[in-house]
Amino acid sequence: VRPPGAAPGGGPPCYPSLPLLSSLFPACAAAVETRLDASLDALLPEEARSIERARAERMLEFRAGRHCARRALSALGGAGPVLRAEDRSPVWPAGFVGSIAHTRERMDGWAGAVVARAAEVRSLGLDAERDTPLEEKLWERVLVPEERADLARVAPEERGVLAKVVFSAKESFYKAQHPLSRTFLEFTDARVTLDPASGTFALALLREAGPFPAGRVFEGRWARGAGLVVTSCVIPLAPGP
Numbered sequence: 001v002r003p004p005g006a007a008p009g010g011g012p013p014c015y016p017s018l019p020l021l022s023s024l025f026p027a028c029a030a031a032v033e034t035r036l037d038a039s040l041d042a043l044l045p046e047e048a049r050s051i052e053r054a055r056a057e058r059m060l061e062f063r064a065g066r067h068c069a070r071r072a073l074s075a076l077g078g079a080g081p082v083l084r085a086e087d088r089s090p091v092w093p094a095g096f097v098g099s100i101a102h103t104r105e106r107m108d109g110w111a112g113a114v115v116a117r118a119a120e121v122r123s124l125g126l127d128a129e130r131d132t133p134l135e136e137k138l139w140e141r142v143l144v145p146e147e148r149a150d151l152a153r154v155a156p157e158e159r160g161v162l163a164k165v166v167f168s169a170k171e172s173f174y175k176a177q178h179p180l181s182r183t184f185l186e187f188t189d190a191r192v193t194l195d196p197a198s199g200t201f202a203l204a205l206l207r208e209a210g211p212f213p214a215g216r217v218f219e220g221r222w223a224r225g226a227g228l229v230v231t232s233c234v235i236p237l238a239p240g241p
């Protein structure tokens, strides 16, 4: 999927546009993105305290994520700060759920955040990766045998990038499920099935995680554009445990 305004193949990356990011989430969610070299809102003092002593590049991506998160909150009538838990997950103000992602190369890159009211969505996950093939040495760790069999059925030149989509789908699911289960999951604890025609995926959990039984299926969306693979996972209020 090429978002409006994206550079046609080979041009400098211009990063996903808001319509691309928004298309991955329901209308009740607010999604905000930025380039890391854009002018960014300052961190709030409580946020700054949670990232003291980080290197400049890490500070920049953290600030860009909070910039997006607070602006998304504000679009829904909320306000920061967005603190950081011991396990590194964002702590959203009461009544909101959300997710943050960034990609960085030195002092350049992209950050995005999505927020929804907890009364409307149970949990959200967002992930972004560079749109490059997943290194084959990682396939064993990231993909279950059924996923490798799926990839063997597509054109060889597509396999590596679709493996990256599966990787990102698992990370966006992880970010959505972790606030509810507080459970660390290996990449091989889930099986992802991609539907390239609709840009959706189904993720089947292969083990129990907190409130979620083995076999529970979660849904997400994915899009490729302007040098990035972006994935989303939305855990609805119902059905489910």
Ligand SMILES: CC(C)(COP(=O)(O)OP(=O)(O)OC[C@H]1O[C@@H](n2cnc3c(N)ncnc32)[C@H](O)[C@@H]1OP(=O)(O)O)[C@@H](O)C(=O)NCCC(=O)NCCS
Binding pocket: 061, 062, 065, 084, 087, 088, 089, 090, 099, 100, 101, 102, 103, 126, 127, 128, 170, 171, 173, 174, 175, 176, 178, 179, 185, 186, 187, 188, 189, 190
């Ligand atoms: C947590 C994790 C998913 C983050 O992904 P990443 O590609 O390293 O980094 P991203 O830029 O995409 O996202 C980073 C943001 O994720 C958020 N995050 C970190 N830990 C999180 C958690 N446990 N739950 C929810 N969100 C989390 C944070 O907001 C962080 O940004 P910040 O530190 O600036 O606030 C990844 O580091 C990880 O631990 N993966 C292994 C577990 C996994 O994905 N298993 C697959 C199971 S099927």
